[in-house]
Amino acid sequence: AQKVTQAQTEISVVEKEDVTLDCVYETRDTTYYLFWYKQPPSGELVFLIRRNSFDEQNEISGRYSWNFQKSTSSFNFTITASQVVDSAVYFCALSEVFEGNTPLVFGKGTRLSVIA
């Protein structure tokens, strides 16, 4: 069965600090996709990244970076030099690759508060 664990329920940092959000997943499949979504206080879900299980290269996008390690089943998300606008709930999600549908299994989310 699929499962996504985000052990950090809430994190609070001071602006300009770096912060890492942890995500650990479980799946029996060898082919799958991992995602991160951001949910700002306005409530919408904002897609941040998709990573397939065959690509373990780390990715950087501006102040955001992602570290995917299949050996530890982790897909961690780091924000460098955090800003107040980064305050949101962040969800990690998993989708197994199969024909027919792509429902997501979400973690419970990590609420990040960045204090000025």
Add this chain to the structure above:
Amino acid sequence: NAGVTQTPKFQVLKTGQSMTLQCAQDMNHEYMSWYRQDPGMGLRLIHYSVGAGITDQGEVPNGYNVSRSTTEDFPLRLLSAAPSQTSVYFCASSYKRGGRSSYEQYFGPGTRLTVT
């Protein structure tokens, strides 16, 4: 494109009432899903559809019905609302690319439902 639209944005129901949450997408996506978000629980899959005329249950289907008569629309029906159905409901869609699912879900803005 309007993307994924949901109506209403907010709704208050009394226990036992019925209603339909509307979801529509104009991207010709094959796949559509309904999730509910509860505090501290992340998003959980209610029902999903892989195309017009085909639906299936997700993790938490009890108390909800769906149908998919067109590619564009995927309404979620609450037959007899209960306080346990107080939640934020998100509709999502995704598409096939090259015979494989896209694995990126496009989310609507959500419907906040309160059942008293």
